[in-house]
Amino acid sequence: MSLDNYNETEKKLEQQRRRRAEQFRLNIENNQQEPVWDDDVSELNSFSGEDVKEELERNSRKALKKIKKAEKKARKAKDKRNRRIFNLIWLVSVIIVGVTAAMFIITGMNDMLAINRTDSGTVHVDIPENPTLETVTAALVHKGVIDEPTYFKLYAKLTKADDDFTQGSYEMRKNMDYEAVVNYLLSSSNRTDTVSVTILEGQNVLEIANTLEEQGALNDREEFLRLLSSDDFDEDFDFLAAITNKSDRYYKLEGYLYPDTYEFYANEDPSAIIYKFLNNYESKVNEKQEVSGYSKKTTVLKMAEEQKSEYSLDDIMIIASIIQAEAANVDDMYVISSVLHNRLESGADIGVNTLGLDSTQFYPYRTAKDVPSGEGNNYVSKYDTYEHEGLPAGEICSPGMDAILAALNPSSTGYYFFCHDSQGQAYYASTLYEQEANLEYIESYDK
DSSP: OOHHHHHHHHHHHHHHHHHHHHHHHHHHHTTOSSOOOOHHHHHHHTOOHHHHHHHHHHHHHHHHHHHHHHHHHHHHHHHHHHHHHHHHHHHHHHHHHHHHHHHHHHHHHHHHTTSSOOOOOEEEEEEOSSOOHHHHHHHHHHTTSOSOHHHHHHHHHHTTOTTOOOOEEEEEETTOOHHHHHHHHHOGGGBOOEEEEEOOTTOOHHHHHHHHHHTTOBSOHHHHHHHHTSSTTTTTOHHHHTOOOGGGOSOTTTTOSOOSEEEEETTBOHHHHHHHHHHHHHHHHTSOBOOTTOSSOBOHHHHHHHTTTTOOHHHHHHHHHHHHHHOSSHHHHHHHHHHHHHHHHHGGGGTOOSOOOGGGSSTTSSSGGGSOGGGOTTOOOTTOTTTSSSSOSSOSSOOOHHHHHHHHSOOOOOOOEEEEOTTOOEEEESSHHHHHHHHHHHHHHHO
8 A cells, every 4th residue: 555545544534533523522412312423434433443454455465566567567668678779789789790800801801812012112021030920920011011910810820831930031022912922931942041151171060060150050059960960861861871880970970061162041940951961962972073093974972882892982981081181182182092091901911000090089179179178188089090990980070072082092002101291291101110200300390
């Protein structure tokens, strides 16, 4: 029951009580035996406290029911209004997303196909070391090669090119489509950051590593040296697969890094550098040469094959590396070659059981002063030909073609000894007595 209904009822009851009291008063004045009640008074008699209470409860329930009905109606109206607003917002969102997606696709496709990039000029793009898709994309955007980085990254991932980019510098046109951009960056032949490096005849692997590093061609010296002791290249090169004493060597690939002038990329991968060396060596030993004693040009491999019963190709390369390290000039190479061959074949007959070569004493270091302090003061190389008979286990440097040919074609001499003065003048001897005399002469001459 609402407050207004309750007040109305109270007012009505109050009026009835007043009328009843007035009639009672009149009846007394008129000496009537029974009081006469009007209809309103009769109606008032029918109201007891319980009746009023029940009436109030009924009215209250009716009012509450009306209120709930009104609230439900209002809620339905609100829900309907909210649904209309939600549908409107959803429709607007769909339109916005659709328009945005359409714009993304259109602008992305235009950028991918280079439709709006009409500038055909070139720019210099530097891809940093250990590049990621993010750094490559940033470099291309910075130079104006692409305009939509998100779309380019999506394209690179879909084409599985995102992990194949390498460091380098490139001259790129600004109107290239994505396919051309990716293919251009994945081809090392397009790099412009090349370094010309000359490897000298007689350099060993440690010296070669130093040269490469100093010239900016090598990005990982330790990995380079590790690969030189590995079998990673055996499947591609038979002359390496034929080497069977890897455990006895300092560096398996010593002697096969052919001395020459190379074009490397800046900070190039060590494996790629080694492949260039080995490919060049393979090419050189298969190249026909003018050789004394042969009526027509022949190759190192063919000459080595003819001597296979005595020396393998690797033996020839070991001899060539010693010749390269010991000889003063090309003519000297052929005589020293004869000394080595004579000692190897019949040295024991005259009491010469070892080659006794200074160049092998401290390998893989050049001289005693080059030996790291951590190796100790009494360092002894396992290649030392004063201590060990026969050829050392491996090459001691990279020989050039003259030294290789000299190893294959020694002069015919009876010499078993040689030495040089400070000016590079060679002295040869057939006996130990002659050798000692030569050494005494050199000592007095050099003074």
